[in-house]
Amino acid sequence: MRGGILELITDRTQSDVDRILEIISKYNSGEITEEEAAEYLSDSKGTYKFTDFNRVVSALNYINDRLRESGYNRTIKSKSNWKMSDYITPEEFNTYLSDVETIRSTLAVLSSTPQTPTGNFDFEKANDIEKILLDVDFLITKTMNNWIYSGEVASGEV
Amino acid sequence: MKDFTPKGTGDSRYLKSAIPANTTWEDMRTLLRNGTFPFDFNGINPDGVVEQGTALNKANLLSDDAATDLWFESTEDPTPTEAFQNIYRVGDIKTTTRKTLGDKWLLCNGQVVLSDEISELKEVYENDTIFIKPTTRGGDFNSGNTEEYNGKKWTLFSIEKFDTYYVALYERQYMYNYGEENIMLFKSDNLKSTDILNDWEYIGSFGVGTIYRSITGFFKFNGKYVLTTENNENSYINNILVSNEANDISDVVSFTSVTMFRRTNATDEFLCFSHYVYNNSVYFLVKNPGYSSAYLVKTEDLASFAEPKSIDTMFSSYYNPYPIFYNKYVITYSYDGEGSLRFYYADIEAEEIGYKYTYLDDILGSYMNHIKSSFTHGGYIYLCGFDDTSRGIIKVSLDSIVNHSSNKLTLNVDYWVIETPENLAIRGIFLTNGKKYALLGNKAAYHIYQWTDNGNFKYLGYLKSTFIPGGYQFFSSSERGELVYAYAFNSSDDPYLNYILFYGEFSILPNITATDVGVNTFIKYKK
Numbered sequence: 261m262r263g264g265i266l267e268l269i270t271d272r273t274q275s276d277v278d279r280i281l282e283i284i285s286k287y288n289s290g291e292i293t294e295e296e297a298a299e300y301l302s303d304s305k306g307t308y309k310f311t312d313f314n315r316v317v318s319a320l321n322y323i324n325d326r327l328r329e330s331g332y333n334r335t336i337k338s339k340s341n342w343k344m345s346d347y348i349t350p351e352e353f354n355t356y357l358s359d360v361e362t363i364r365s366t367l368a369v370l371s372s373t374p375q376t377p378t379g380n381f382d383f384e385k386a387n388d389i390e391k392i393l394l395d396v397d398f399l400i401t402k403t404m405n406n407w408i409y410s411g412e413v414a415s416g417e418v
Numbered sequence: 419m420k421d422f423t424p425k426g427t428g429d430s431r432y433l434k435s436a437i438p439a440n441t442t443w444e445d446m447r448t449l450l451r452n453g454t455f456p457f458d459f460n461g462i463n464p465d466g467v468v469e470q471g472t473a474l475n476k477a478n479l480l481s482d483d484a485a486t487d488l489w490f491e492s493t494e495d496p497t498p499t500e501a502f503q504n505i506y507r508v509g510d511i512k513t514t515t516r517k518t519l520g521d522k523w524l525l526c527n528g529q530v531v532l533s534d535e536i537s538e539l540k541e542v543y544e545n546d547t548i549f550i551k552p553t554t555r556g557g558d559f560n561s562g563n564t565e566e567y568n569g570k571k572w573t574l575f576s577i578e579k580f581d582t583y584y585v586a587l588y589e590r591q592y593m594y595n596y597g598e599e600n601i602m603l604f605k606s607d608n609l610k611s612t613d614i615l616n617d618w619e620y621i622g623s624f625g626v627g628t629i630y631r632s633i634t635g636f637f638k639f640n641g642k643y644v645l646t647t648e649n650n651e652n653s654y655i656n657n658i659l660v661s662n663e664a665n666d667i668s669d670v671v672s673f674t675s676v677t678m679f680r681r682t683n684a685t686d687e688f689l690c691f692s693h694y695v696y697n698n699s700v701y702f703l704v705k706n707p708g709y710s711s712a713y714l715v716k717t718e719d720l721a722s723f724a725e726p727k728s729i730d731t732m733f734s735s736y737y738n739p740y741p742i743f744y745n746k747y748v749i750t751y752s753y754d755g756e757g758s759l760r761f762y763y764a765d766i767e768a769e770e771i772g773y774k775y776t777y778l779d780d781i782l783g784s785y786m787n788h789i790k791s792s793f794t795h796g797g798y799i800y801l802c803g804f805d806d807t808s809r810g811i812i813k814v815s816l817d818s819i820v821n822h823s824s825n826k827l828t829l830n831v832d833y834w835v836i837e838t839p840e841n842l843a844i845r846g847i848f849l850t851n852g853k854k855y856a857l858l859g860n861k862a863a864y865h866i867y868q869w870t871d872n873g874n875f876k877y878l879g880y881l882k883s884t885f886i887p888g889g890y891q892f893f894s895s896s897e898r899g900e901l902v903y904a905y906a907f908n909s910s911d912d913p914y915l916n917y918i919l920f921y922g923e924f925s926i927l928p929n930i931t932a933t934d935v936g937v938n939t940f941i942k943y944k945k
Binding site: 329330331332333402404405406407408409410411412 | 419420421422423432458459460461462470471472473474475476477478479480481482483486492
């Protein structure tokens, strides 16, 4: 499932991963079909590719812009123009996670909002990253809905 | 900013409530009357407003960018109130025609203030000052400025810090009879005023017998206050003056003469000129400058004294600097006339003391034979010297002096040369409040520099004093925390002039002269 305008994915499963592992095994044994190769190269939820990085960083920038409109000054450092031929370095991946934490730590979050991932990366942590962004985006909207406007109330009234 | 203006049609704002779908009107009414009806504001209905207005939110009240513009750190998260308070920060200066800006601002007229009173300002603006008060310490009894009090003439000997207060000790000028009051004490909790006789608390005046050539020491030991003096050459007795048991200087009612030892030769002239409190004992340093002998006399109770122990000729000369005490050693230094700077040291706990020496001779420049000033700090002794051709500061390890395997000190192992700026003939160095300072000058004025071991010299300004030192030389300073004793003398006819410097307790505010009448400049000194 891709969440809203941000097209974020939060429902990857072990079976998605298992399917990709099966395709890789067939590739190694020379038994892969064209359909399976196309499935591997698509935005399969069992993989984490340059398209995922671009999508998440795009969401990070979108949410950061909304935060800026709300008065917050944060900086997203990750690049958002990954290509198939790129290889992400450990430093770049740490920057990627650091940007997620920057967004997560700007507002108070829900008790159900996952922690920013650390350590080994898997499908559950990939889900967590995008759940964090969905939650923050949601909370920005709710915060905006609760704004009081000049002239509505007197000092100390609300 | 724009105010929110509804159309008045009752639909300007949405509310969202979590009340269950089956909630009755009566239930709602009960919740409302009880003040427990739950809802969220859920945004503005644009069709219900004429003007939505400016939101009272972070972006409009105090955004991160605005906070940064007001010099807040990104971690501070200030409120609008804090932002208003920060429009002017501590250290900012404002010029106005107003006569006052409230109690957080001080007029920039070069006034001197107590540093404690501007502690926040001192974090951003350092401009300490020194006050000078002439004393008789270490010099001629009749030197120093005379002040009149209760119809008698007095000169300040010393100011010492005891526990949490300061005591000023005055000695009576000549022309008094034996037994008359010749010592006077004042007390203060701080060094704010140099007008001791008027602003400090008068403790009392005491008759302590004849004082020949001045008092040499004033300290507290085992609940009693002690004075040491240079001895009367016509007496066989070398004595100290001990007060009654006193918790505080205010409890002192008298001083009693206590004999340290009796001399055997009427021509001896013993000067008790220093003391050292070490391992629950006091060691008095007594020397006979005319006959090349010096002794250490130990006491544990100020009543009984051990036999004087000779330290031979270690302090025989009038011109030896004051001793340095380091752990169980007494140390002094002098140039040997052959290119070496010698450090003489003696173990004060040894059965037979004697003395030894270490030396250094790898100094470029002849200035080390004209050592002008020294102090100890952090296990080192710092010395400065200058002559017509060279100048410099030397830092020597005290451990190396007293524990060296050979007696020759090695450059950059046991001692270091601190580079001084060219053309700075430093006449004196001293340490106070943990910082090192250098004094340059002549008859007209003295300049103060702050310096560090890596050779950074920062000019601070003129010595703040109305008293013009008469000296070309500034030598033998010793550190007493906020108080520094400095000695200067004119090489021609003037007698020794000795000074006590108050330093670090005071700050000078900027002095910004208004170009127009009625215009004032203020500095913000607290949040």
